[in-house]
Amino acid sequence: GVWTARIVTLFPEAFPGILGLSLTGKALAQGLWNLQTIPLREFGVGKHRNVDDTPAGGGAGMVIRADVMDAALRDAKRGGPAGPVLYMSPRGRPLTQSRARALAEGPGVTLICGRFEGVDQRVLDAHDVEEVSIGDYVLTGGEIAAQVLIDATVRLIPRVLGNQDSLAEESFSIGNRGLLEHPQYTKPAQWEGREIPEVLLSGNHAAIAAWREAEAERLTKERRPDLWRAWADAAGKHPGQAS
Ligand code: ADE
Numbered sequence: 001g002v003w004t005a006r007i008v009t010l011f012p013e014a015f016p017g018i019l020g021l022s023l024t025g026k027a028l029a030q031g032l033w034n035l036q037t038i039p040l041r042e043f044g045v046g047k048h049r050n051v052d053d054t055p056a057g058g059g060a061g062m063v064i065r066a067d068v069m070d071a072a073l074r075d076a077k078r079g080g081p082a083g084p085v086l087y088m089s090p091r092g093r094p095l096t097q098s099r100a101r102a103l104a105e106g107p108g109v110t111l112i113c114g115r116f117e118g119v120d121q122r123v124l125d126a127h128d129v130e131e132v133s134i135g136d137y138v139l140t141g142g143e144i145a146a147q148v149l150i151d152a153t154v155r156l157i158p159r160v161l162g163n164q165d166s167l168a169e170e171s172f173s174i175g176n177r178g179l180l181e182h183p184q185y186t187k188p189a190q191w192e193g194r195e196i197p198e199v200l201l202s203g204n205h206a207a208i209a210a211w212r213e214a215e216a217e218r219l220t221k222e223r224r225p226d227l228w229r230a231w232a233d234a235a236g237k238h239p240g241q242a243s
Contacts, residue, residue, distance in 0.1 A: 003157050004034040004082045004108035005150050007143075008072045010051065010115055014143040024151055029229040034081065035115035035150075042070040047067075052116055059118035069112070069123045083107035085129045088142030088149070092131030093103075095149055097172035099132075103149075111149065113142030163191035178231055180224060182215035218237060 007015060015037050016028060027033055044051045045068060052062035073085065074135040085105045086092075103109055112119065112129065124131075134145045155161055168175035199211045221228045231237075 001080075001082075001107060002031060002034050003106075003154070004036060004079075004109070005146075005154075006036045006076045006079070006082065006110040006173075007146055008038045008040055008069070008111070009038045009074060009113040009143055009146075011113070011143055012039045012142070013145075017143075018148055019147055019150055019154070025162065027157070028185060031162050033154050036076075038072050038076050040068065040072050043068050043075070055117060059117075064114060064119040066120035066123035066126075068164070069119055070126065070135045071163060073112075073123070073127050074109075076110050083104070085110040085112065085127055086149070087112040087114065087119060087124060087129045088134070088145035089118070089131040090133050090136070090138050092133040093136050095132055095152065097152070100149070100152040101156055103153045109149070111142070111146040113146050115141040132224050152204060176216060177213075177234060177235070179216040179220040179227065182212040182219070203240050233234065 009015070016025065016035055017194070019025065019035070020028065024033075028035060040051055041049050043049075045065070050065075051068045052064050055061065055063050074214060075084075083103065086109060123129075131240065132145075132149065134148045139145055156167065158164075161167060167173060170176065171181040172178055185200060189196050189201065197211065199207050216230075221229065
């Protein structure tokens with residue numbers, strides 16, 4: 001079976017969205033991965049196929065009903081188990097490159113996209129759902145977050161990326177020691193009075209590698225002290241100490 005993303009959503013028309021274009025779109029058309037949407041509305045109750053109700057204890061907004069989400073998740077599981085069930089939520093553990101790597105190695109993922117104030121906690125507990133966030137900000141719904149997770153994961157599936165070498169060098173990669181990637185330049189060598197760093201034109205591969213490593217460390221230290229500390233601890237360095 002090919003890597004499969006199943007998406008429980010009130011807006012199935014939001015998929016494949018941008019995932020249907022470029023690299024992920026070509027890979028989808030080639031059958032390198034598979035996308036299934038499970039329209040939550042179809043599992044709604046009553047004439048109006050209601051999916052939500054007011055929060056227990058009062059307060060603003062609406063909450064997705066446990067019975068409705070349960071029916072959708074049972075339907076999703078009819079196709080056989082395909083990886084973990086994740087609920088896209090700002091309350092979740094942050095998505096990381098290593099999580100994307102782990103998901104890409106598995107059979108796929110089932111993603112719950114919320115709207116409104118959330119989903120009844122009981123159905124999340126009953127189905128062992130893990131909450132995953134794509135960052136410390138609040139989106140209108142989980143659909144964009146789901147597309148972010150799928151994009152980050154699908155590009156790591158073998159044969160999806162044309163040049164797999166680029167994976168080794170990019171930000172957060174093992175080859176880049178989990179740091180941010182160094183800056184990139186291309187011709188022309190002079191542009192509006194700005195030059196390409198001389199070492200990159202030197203042909204000295206050892207010097208170029210050293211410059212790139214130093215730049216990765218400088219950028220990470222400046223912009224992401226959290227990543228810098230994790231790397232420096234692992235590498236046995238004191239923060240502030242150069243390579
Ligand atoms: N849904 C709403 N906000 C979100 C976020 N930051 N991450 C994941 N899913 C979300």
